[in-house]
Amino acid sequence: MGSICTKLIPCLVSPNKASILEDPNNGKEEEAGNLPVFKEFTFEQLKNATSGFAVENIVSEHGEKAPNVVYKGKLENQVRIAVKRFNRSAWPDSRQFLEEAKLVGQLRNARLANLLGCCCEHDERLLVAEYLPNNTLAKHLFHWESQPMKWAMRLRVVLHLAEALEYCTSKGRALYHDLNAYRILFDEEGNPRLSCFGLMKNSRDGKSYSTNLAFTPPEYLRTGRVTPESVIYSFGTLLLDLLSGKHIPPSHALDLIRDRNIQMLTDSCLEGQFSNDDGTELVRLASRCLQYEPRERPNSKSLVAALTALQKETEVPSYVLMGIPATTSFSPRSPLGEACLRLDLTAIHEILETLSYKDDEGQTNELSFQMWTDQMQESLNSKKKGDVAFRHKDFKDAIECFTQFVQHGPMVSPTVYARRSLSYLMNDMAQEALNDAMQAQVVSPVWHIASYLQAAALFSLKMENEAHAALKEGATLEAKRAAATTNGQ
Known part of the structure; x- marks a missing residue:
């Protein structure tokens, strides 16, 4: 490329x-x-x-x-x-x-x-x-907005996590540093996956436990070392997280288990979603993982076997259980997003022409200066000629003029890249259009129009999955921008 x-x-x-x-x-x-x-x-x-x-x-x-x-x-x-x-x-x-x-x-x-x-x-x-786009387990479990995580999905999370640990163990990578709810991420389909970053320590001394000491494996406090059994202990704390919907210190949880006060451990949002036997089995597994003596804890292979037997609604896709729209079915709401989805280049042109250069704020302050060298003035004239050509849909001339400005201009303009990107699309030069849309994002990382134009170029290149991902990214950035504008009023 x-x-x-x-x-x-x-x-x-x-x-x-x-x-x-x-x-x-x-x-x-x-x-x-x-x-x-x-x-x-x-x-x-x-x-x-x-x-x-x-x-x-x-x-x-x-x-x-x-x-x-x-x-x-x-x-x-x-x-x-x-x-x-x-x-x-x-x-x-x-x-x-x-x-x-x-x-x-x-x-x-x-x-x-x-x-x-x-x-x-x-x-x-x-x-x-x-990069997995659908946030962390901590977000969905502790800071959910639309709906709490369903019981069937919580069981799927711990099974996938156990399978990830068993795979790593089978490949000689049994150590995982600081296993917690922020290390579990959700992919495009809503499936939970374990971050590979925890497979490497954060520094040469191996001091990777950044969580509260109340959640740290007891042997780590004694020796300062992470062992495979320490990872199982941390897995036990995650079982408690998923059962309770809260981050409960293991010592407190074990007291509740000994007192048979299981109800205090259970998330009230889960009422009616599971049987007492299922809840008891998960508590039993957590209790085994949290044993003080490392040798008394189960290994990942036995955890996979136990959790496989507990799975519910296995036919239902994860994104459905999570309430996450499928990437390929995503539909934007803004006129520009819709135009890019339809690859309606005429509509995209009308919208970009209406926007003018107001999105260049912070990038083009030099335009207010009155003193220019001959070269700078010539470059600005190229931009003005490009704008006129763009307005009159003479896209080949627009490309030529905008290119002169990009090569010799005194400042960087994401809008010029956006206009040239569309001009390339109008001339069936989708790859060049994609390059310009990406350059616009380099200049302005949170500019939603750059993502939308990438989507249009990717649709032209028949890269459907990538195009939908760019479309979703543009919609997310646009929503954040709208929210910031509303809050600022």
């Missing part, structure tokens, strides 16, 4: 700098679709994919204040990614970091948000994983 490079915006990808590592499976994928082989990315690639590590793209629990920040991003081939950027003091040994990342990168499983690659340049240490 080509990309447009200017002196103002770096290329979105530098293919010659990325080195492909040897495929540990000899090209055979394990239960995880057609994922690419683990690779090394350049720092510039990941910087561009995340729009310069924009604050708007942070998805970690504690935002910018997190010791290791996670960003969402998008590669030039439209693959959506999650990028974990470690703090500067973590992993001083680059060789150790790369070796660990390569080992985790060998794993490929449908129950994981798999590791796609890493970056190890100078003192930068970054991991790249699949």
Whole structure:
């Protein structure tokens, strides 16, 4: 895929700098679709994919204040990614970091948000994983807005999690650091998956437990080390989370279990959704996982067997149980989103023409300056000629004029990229249109129009799934923008 490079915006990808590592499976994928082989990315690639590590793209629990920040991003081939950027003091040994990342990168499983690659340049240490768009278990369990998680879905979550741990154990990766509700993510279909980031410690000293000490495995407090049995203990705390809908300290939960006060442990939102026997069995499993002595806890294989027998509504897709619209059935509500869905280029043109340049605020302050060099004035004249051509639907001239402005202009304008993107679409140049729409997003990460235009270009390229994902992203950004405007009034 080509990309447009200017002196103002770096290329979105530098293919010659990325080195492909040897495929540990000899090209055979394990239960995880057609994922690419683990690779090394350049720092510039990941910087561009995340729009310069924009604050708007942070998805970690504690935002910018997190010791290791996670960003969402998008590669030039439209693959959506999650990028974990470690703090500067973590992993001083680059060789150790790369070796660990390569080992985790060998794993490929449908129950994981798999590791796609890493970056190890100078003192930068970054991991790249699949991006799952439907939030974390913590969000759906503790901070739900429309509906609480159903019992059948809670059982599915713990089974998928147990299967993920059993797969990792079978591949020699039994250690998982700081297993909690934020490590479980939901994919496009609403299926729960375990983040691969927890398979690598957060730093060379292995101090990865950031949760409250009340939830930390007792042996970790004694030794400072994570063991496979510690992971089972943390699994027990997640069983309690799913049963209660709250984050209950294990010691308190065990007191309630000993007093046979199971009702206090059960989420009131689940009333009538499960039998006493099912509830009792889940409590029993949690109690076994939370045993003080590590050797008395079950292993992941036995947990899979026990949880498989408890499953309900197995024929119902996860997105239905979760109340999540299927990606392919998503329908935008705004006129621009609808126009992009229909690939109605005439309607898109009318909307972009109406919007003018009001979305360039913060990007084009230089336009108010009165003093220009001859070159700058000439560049602005190119933009004005491009606008006239765009208005009169002379899209070939618009492309030529906007290109002159992009190459020699004194400032960066996402709207110019948007207009040139549509002009390319009008001339059946969908790939060039996609490149421009992505450049517009690099300049303005939260600009919904850039995502919508990417959708239109992707529809033209017959990339239906990617187009619907871009459409959904545009609608989400547009809704956030509308909410911010309403709250600001």
